[in-house]
Amino acid sequence: MPTGMAATGPHVLRKINAAAVLGALRDADDQTARVSDLVLATGLSRPAVTRALATLGDARVVESLATTSAQVGRPAVRVRFRAELGHVAGVDVGSHRVQVTITDLAGTVCAARRKVPPPNVSGIRLVELVLVALSDAAADAGIDPAELWAVGVGTPGIVNHQRGEVVLAPSMPDWKGVPLVDELRAWLGCPVLIDNDVNLAVVAERWRGEASDNLLFVHWGERIGSGIVIDGKPYRGASSAAGELGFIDLATPIDEEPPQLGDGLGAFERLVAAGAIHAMAMDRCDDGLRERLADGDLAPLFEEAAAGSAAAMSVVDTIAARFARGLATQILILDPQRVIVGGGVSRAGDTLIDAVRAHLRRLLLVPVDLRASTLRENGVVLGAIRMALDAAEERLSALL
C-alpha cells in the first residue's frame, strides 16, 4: 500500500472534522459557538459536527456551557474552546528591558513581568533575567514553567529565525552566540522560537494592529529599525538584514568619511532614538522638566510639549524633523501603502506624530498614510506570543 494511503480511513476523517470544527470555534467571537453556528461555518452535517465535538470534548479541548435558553424546543447548546488547556510565553529581550508575557491558547494575557537590566548588562546576565522573569510570570499565572507549550523570543539584531541564531547584534556586542534559545529549550522542554524584535512587532501589527498588505513598520525606541511587509508577506532581505533604518547616516557631511559601521548605536539612532531625545531634552529644557526626565522616561517631555512649553516643543520639533528625514529616505525607496510607527517613542502620541507628518510632506513625491501603532510598547512581545501560539498548534492538533 502506498505510504500516502496508509493513514486514510474513518480515524483520519474524524481528526480532520474535529480540526475543522475547532478552527471554526476558535475563529468565533469569544471562542464560543452554538452547534448550528459550527454547521454553518464548516459546511459539515449536524451529526458530523456533533461527533467532532464529542472527540474534542474527550480530548478536553472543548467544553459545553450551561444553557440558559428559556425557549421551547431543543436547547441551543453552546460550546467553548478551553483556551486554558495550555499556555505560551512571549519574551522581548534587549539591553534596556526584558519583558515576559504569558497567555492562554487564545492569546489572553495571564501574567506579565518586566525587568530593567543594569547598564552595560552582559549577555549571560540577560539570559538569567529572562529565566527569572519567566519563572515569576509563570508563578503569577499559576503554572509551572515546564507546562508551557511554546515560547517566542524577540531580540535586536540580525536573526536567522530558521536556525534560531542571532547572527549579528550591533547594539549588544556579546549577545551573538549567547545560548538563550538552548537554555530555554533545555529548561522548558518545549519549542522555543526566536526572531528579530522588529519583525515580531510587524507580526503583532498584522495580528492585533493596523497592518496593510504593503506596510512599512518603524520601531522607534532605544533602537530604530523597520519591518517591511510586501504583498502581505514579511520581507527580510537576502541576509535577514533588511530594514536597518537605524544605521543610515544623515549626519556625517556628504564629503566627510563616515565612521565604520560596527558596535553600538547606528548613525540614525544617535540622531533620534530615545537616548538622543533624552539628551536633547536635558540640554534644552528647564530644571523642572529635567527632574521629571531623570529616570529616563520621555513621557513628561511630550506632555509638556502638548501643554505648550516652548523648550519641550523645540525638542519635539527638532526630533520630528530629523526622524522625517530618515523616514522619507526609506519611503522614497519602498513606496509603502501605509507606515506605522511603533516602539517606546511612538507612545508620545499625536504631538510627535503630527510634527513628523508635517515635516514629511515636503520630502516625498507621493503622500503616505502615517500612523502611530495602537499596540504601544507591547508590539514585540505580542508578536513573540503569536509566534509561540503558531508553534503550539502542532501540540493542540496532536491531542485530537
Next chain:
Amino acid sequence: MPTGMAATGPHVLRKINAAAVLGALRDADDQTARVSDLVLATGLSRPAVTRALATLGDARVVESLATTSAQVGRPAVRVRFRAELGHVAGVDVGSHRVQVTITDLAGTVCAARRKVPPPNVSGIRLVELVLVALSDAAADAGIDPAELWAVGVGTPGIVNHQRGEVVLAPSMPDWKGVPLVDELRAWLGCPVLIDNDVNLAVVAERWRGEASDNLLFVHWGERIGSGIVIDGKPYRGASSAAGELGFIDLATPIDEEPPQLGDGLGAFERLVAAGAIHAMAMDRCDDGLRERLADGDLAPLFEEAAAGSAAAMSVVDTIAARFARGLATQILILDPQRVIVGGGVSRAGDTLIDAVRAHLRRLLLVPVDLRASTLRENGVVLGAIRMALDAAEERLSALL
C-alpha cells in the same frame, strides 16, 4: 455544453501542439532544431511534431533548412523559426536622448537610431523626435513603420504601466500627459506599451544581463533611480513610485530644512548624477581634460583617472564616496542579494565601480555583491524591446 468545453477538439489540440513545438524551437540555440530535438523537448510523438511543423510551415512561422548531412539513412531535417516574420521597436525617451532600436521576433537588432534633443526640449518636440527616429530606423531595417507588431517605450518618471500613463515626471515637467502613446498607437496601429525607464532596465538585466532573484538595479546617468526585484518579481511599490533613490537628501545638514521636492533633479542627483560629475571635473581638472569634456561625454574623465591623473582621480573618488553613501542607505533598507549599477555613468568601468565598492564596505552591516551592468547604455531600450516582444506573442499565436 459548458463554455469551457466549447473550444476543445482536434483543431485546438493542433494549435496547442504547434505552440509547444514553436516554443521549443525558439528556446533552442540560434532558434533552429532537428525534429528529434523537438520530440525530446516537447514530449510529443514524432508524428505529432511533424504535423505541428506542417501547421507552422503553412503559417510561414517556420521553415525547413537545406540539409547537408552526408550520413546514410534518413537525413536529419533542421527547421528554423522565421524571426524575420515580424518586427518590434524599443524606444528610450528622455530629455537628454531618444534611442530607437528595431529587432526581429528573436530580438536580433535590425536597426538603431539615436537623437540628441536640444536643451530644455518640450514634450511635444520630444514626441516628434521619437516619430522621426522610429521612421528612420524602420527605413534602415527595410520595413514600413506600420508593419511593426508592437512598440515598447521607456521614459523617466512615475508611470502607470497598466494605464499607459506618465503620472509624474519631476525631471520633465511638461512630459506628464504628453500623448506619446496615443500618437504612436494612432500612427502604427499596433500595441504600444510604456513603462518607467529604470523598471525596463531591470527587465533587460533579467533578459540579457546578470539579474538575481533579489536584485537592486541602480540607474546612474543624467538621472538616478533604482529598480527592485524581490523573489524574481519586479517590485514597484504601492503607487508605482518605489526606488526613487535620486530624491533622497544626504546633502542638506540634518537640522536645516530641505527644499520642497518638486521639479528638476532630486537632491542625490544634484550630488552625483552625470551633470554633477561633469561640473566637478570642469572645476577640478586641467585645460586639456576640460576641452575633452566640453561635449558632455564623461569617458575622458574616467580614462585619465585610470591612467593616473591625480585631479581626475580626485573627482572619481569624491563621486564614488558620495554615491556609496546613497547606495548604502538603500542597501541597509533592502538587503539585496546583488546590486547592479547601470546607466551612462556605469560605463566608466572598473575605476569608478572599484572606488564605490571600497567606500561601500565601511557603510554596510553585511557585504554585498556589487557589479556594473554588462548592458552598458542599452538597458532601457533592451527592456522596452523585451516588453514589445511579449506583446507580439499574441499576434504570433493568432497565426497558428
